[in-house]
Amino acid sequence: MTIVQLEYLVAVDTYRSFNKAATHCFVTQPTLSLQLQKLEDVLGVKLFERNPVVPTKIGTEIIEKARLLLDDYYRIREVAQQEQRALAGELHIGVITTLAPYLIPGLMSRFRNKHPGVKLVVWEETTAQIIHKVKQGVIDCGIVSTPLNESQLLEHPLFTEKLVAYVDTTSPLAQKKTLKPEDIDPAEIWVLNEGHCLRDEVLKMCQKKREQPEEPTYAFHTGSLETLRRLVDENGGATILPELALTQLSKEQQRKIRPFKAPEPTRSIGIITPKTFVKRRMIESLKQEIVEVYETAIQAKL
DNA sequence: CACGAAGAGCCGAGGGCCAT
C-alpha cells in the first residue's frame, strides 16, 4: 500500500469517476485504474463498484481512514516545508472583542514589518465562536481569555492583565481610592451582553461574597468596552475594564479609574490552537509579538 | 564506480460494457 494509491482512492471517491480522478492526480486513467486495482489486491477487498462508481461498504470505511492518514501526511510535509522556508502564507486569527481594539492595530503593523510574507486575517468574535472556528479549522488560532479546559485544544499563555473599576464621579464608589470586589453591586454596573467571557468573569468576581447571585439592572446589549465606558461617562454608574482598555484615556477619564486592593482580580489571555496545529513557527512569532505589544501598551500607560 | 537485469510506474491504443 502506498501514499499514491491512497491519494488515487480518495480522488476517485471525491470525483466518483476514474477519468476525472486521474485528471486531478495528473496521471492517465489506466495508471489510476491499475493502482487502485493493486490496492484492492493488497487489501483483498473491493473498494468501488463500477458503473456507476460507488464505494462499497468496506470501501467507505477504508476511504475514511485514508483521508485521515493523508491529512497527517500533508501535515508532516507542511511541517518540514515550514522549517525550510521563511515565514509566508496566511494566518487566520480569532480575537475576542474585548481585546481586539487594543491589541490588533499595534500587532498588525509590528507583524507586517517583521514578517512581510505573512498575511494576518483577523476575525473579531466571541469566545464561543472562536472555539467553534478553531475546532472546525476555519481559523488557525484564537486569542481568548483562558483557561478554557477544552480537550481538543491547546492553550499557550500570553499575559495576565489586571481588571480595574471605571467609576463615574457621581457614584458612591468614587469616594474610595481602591476597591474590593465585594464593594461592587453586580446589579449596579454596566456589563457586556451574554456570550462575552469578561461579563461572566466580572459577575463571578463581584458575586463572590454575596449569597444570592444578582443580575445586572442596566440593560444595554453591547460587546464593546468603549460603549460601556461612554455609558459610564454619560449616565453615571460603574463598569469593570481590563488594563489594556485604559490606554489613550484623557486626564479626566483617568481620574475615574479605581484599582482593586491586592489580590487584584485579573484575567489571563492566551492563544488557543487545535492539538494538531501546523503553523508552529508563525504562531510562535505571533506569541512573541503579542507579548511585546502588550508590554509596550502597559508601559506607555504608566 | 560502472554496468546490466529486474521491477515499478507510466502512457497510448484498443476493446468491452452500459445507458441513451
Add this chain to the structure above:
DNA sequence: ATGGCCCTCGGCTCTTCGTG
C-alpha cells in the same frame, strides 16, 4: 448506433539492486 467510462495490453522510461 453512439458516446462515455473503465479495463487490458504492449512498450517505454526510470529507479533500484546485484555483480565485477
